[in-house]
Amino acid sequence: MSETGNGSELPLFTYTLRLADNALVLGHRLSEWCGKAPILEEEMALANMGLDLIGQARALYTYAGEVEGEGRDEDALAYRRDAFAFRNLLLVEQPNGDFAFTMARQFLYAAFAHPFYRELVASRDATLAAIAAKAEKELAYHLRHAGEWLVRLGDGTEESHRRAQDALDELWMYTGEMFEVDQVERALIERGIAVDPARIGPEWDETVSHVLAEATLQRPRDGWMQTGGRNGRHSEYLGYILAEMQFLQRAYPDARW
Amino acid sequence: MSEKPMPLWEVFVRARNGTAHRHCGSVHAPDAEMALQAARDLFTRRGEGVSLWVVPSSAIVASDPAEKDMLFEPTASKIYRHPTFYEIPEEVGHM
Numbered sequence: 001m002s003e004t005g006n007g008s009e010l011p012l013f014t015y016t017l018r019l020a021d022n023a024l025v026l027g028h029r030l031s032e033w034c035g036k037a038p039i040l041e042e043e044m045a046l047a048n049m050g051l052d053l054i055g056q057a058r059a060l061y062t063y064a065g066e067v068e069g070e071g072r073d074e075d076a077l078a079y080r081r082d083a084f085a086f087r088n089l090l091l092v093e094q095p096n097g098d099f100a101f102t103m104a105r106q107f108l109y110a111a112f113a114h115p116f117y118r119e120l121v122a123s124r125d126a127t128l129a130a131i132a133a134k135a136e137k138e139l140a141y142h143l144r145h146a147g148e149w150l151v152r153l154g155d156g157t158e159e160s161h162r163r164a165q166d167a168l169d170e171l172w173m174y175t176g177e178m179f180e181v182d183q184v185e186r187a188l189i190e191r192g193i194a195v196d197p198a199r200i201g202p203e204w205d206e207t208v209s210h211v212l213a214e215a216t217l218q219r220p221r222d223g224w225m226q227t228g229g230r231n232g233r234h235s236e237y238l239g240y241i242l243a244e245m246q247f248l249q250r251a252y253p254d255a256r257w
Numbered sequence: 258m259s260e261k262p263m264p265l266w267e268v269f270v271r272a273r274n275g276t277a278h279r280h281c282g283s284v285h286a287p288d289a290e291m292a293l294q295a296a297r298d299l300f301t302r303r304g305e306g307v308s309l310w311v312v313p314s315s316a317i318v319a320s321d322p323a324e325k326d327m328l329f330e331p332t333a334s335k336i337y338r339h340p341t342f343y344e345i346p347e348e349v350g351h352m
Contacts, residue, residue, distance in 0.1 A: 039263070041284050041295035048298050145294055152287060 011184045013067045014087065015194055016128070017077070018230055020060030021088035023135075024078055025238070026109060027053030028245055029096055038099055045145060049106070052138040059131045079249035083238045090229040091174035093238045097167065100153050100160065104167035107146035111207040112178045114139040115200045124192040147211045154215025161216065168212070169220050176225025178204075266292040267317060268300055269310040278310050286311075 030050030037043035061074035072080075091109060096102045117139055120132035153164040179197045181189070188194035212219050228234065248255055263285040269278035281300050286292035292311040301309070320328060332338070 039285060041286065041299060044302075045294065045298040048302065141297075148290060148294065152291070 010067060011188055012125070012193065013064055014184050015188055016060050016064040016067060018087040020057045020064055020077070021086045022092050022109075022113075023053045023060060024057035025086070025088045025241060026092035026106075027051070027057060028241055029092065029094075030102075030106075032096055033102065042099075046102075049138075049142050049145070052135075052142070056131065056135045056138070059134075063127050063131065075249065079246045083234050083242055084232040086234065086238060086242075087230050087232060088234075088238075089174065089177050090226050090235055091171065091177065093229065093235060093241060094171065094174065095237055098163055100150075100163035101167040101170070103146050103149040103153065104164060104171055106142060107150050107211065108168075108171055108175055108208070109178075110139050110143035110146055111211075112175075112197075112200060112204050114143045115203045116195055116197070119195040119199060123194070128193065143207070147207075150211055150217070151215040154212070154217040164215065165217050168217060172220035172222075173224065173226045176222075177227050177229060180227065180230065182230075263287055264292075265314040266296070266311040267314050268292075268296040269312070270296075270300055270306040271308040271310075272306055274307060278308065281305075283314060284311070 027050045030046050030053065033043070033046040033050075035043070037046055057078070058074050061077040065072045065074065065077060089109075091105065094101075094105055096105075114136065117132040117136040121129050121136060123129045123132065150164060153160040155161070179201060181197060185194050189196045209219060229238075264287070265283050266286055266289075267283050268281055270281050271278045284292055284295040284299060286295045289311060293309055296309050296311050300306070
């Protein structure tokens, strides 16, 4: 198995890894709020969502390791790969910024991931379907929580409105990648294993438009979209995330406590 | 920019269907919907509940601690109000 994603991987492995990496990287981003959230209530909310995502990542990594059949477990996949082997969306690795930025990022991801996992429940792959059934409920809450915050920030004070709009404007170019389909996925979609993101598009559009309208925020115009994360081409930020996240396993391989 | 202090809400959790909601703490939140979410995030993390109530703390009317002698002390001598003077027939079982 090559770590560079040179096309020799099993499609199901790559697919599962992409989902796992999205969950882990976004979960790690939320964990960075620990001790720094604006209010105690939100401290807990952010940690809860982060833990939901890391739980999803664990199940997905374990399954990816089984599919690969090379003896890699969840820890090996999370802690022993370099940035170019990560397949997450560029959206989820974007730095937390201010609270509005974190909530906007969470909202844009959950507005996609919730209907995505709801569809994946019908996958012909029984393990993915079971993981999806759990993730779907968790992401429904993430979507509601982030959506409600976006409405209050957008329709709040002049400052909160400006910060929320800035966040959307900056993040919008990372939303296109969620809807990409490559050959790896096309084959799995045809076999009824993967979800065709084209099926998610209309619902995502409607959710985003509805919430932004209520939040009195402008929906950014679709322009040039960033791409690459799903194939291992990342922004500079991922390396810093991994440096912190993987330090212990790199310094003390197989450490246990 | 002026910020209003965030209102306080009292949280009640029902552990199981059929039992009553019990007070378990309070949260700060800008409005009722966010108070429910904060209550969910703080007080039901370990499977504590199946239903939540939040009530504005300002809606609670409390007894005056200075009146506790008048209000509560007189009952101390009225032990006959406890239903411990009755024998429960065995057929009734656990009450």
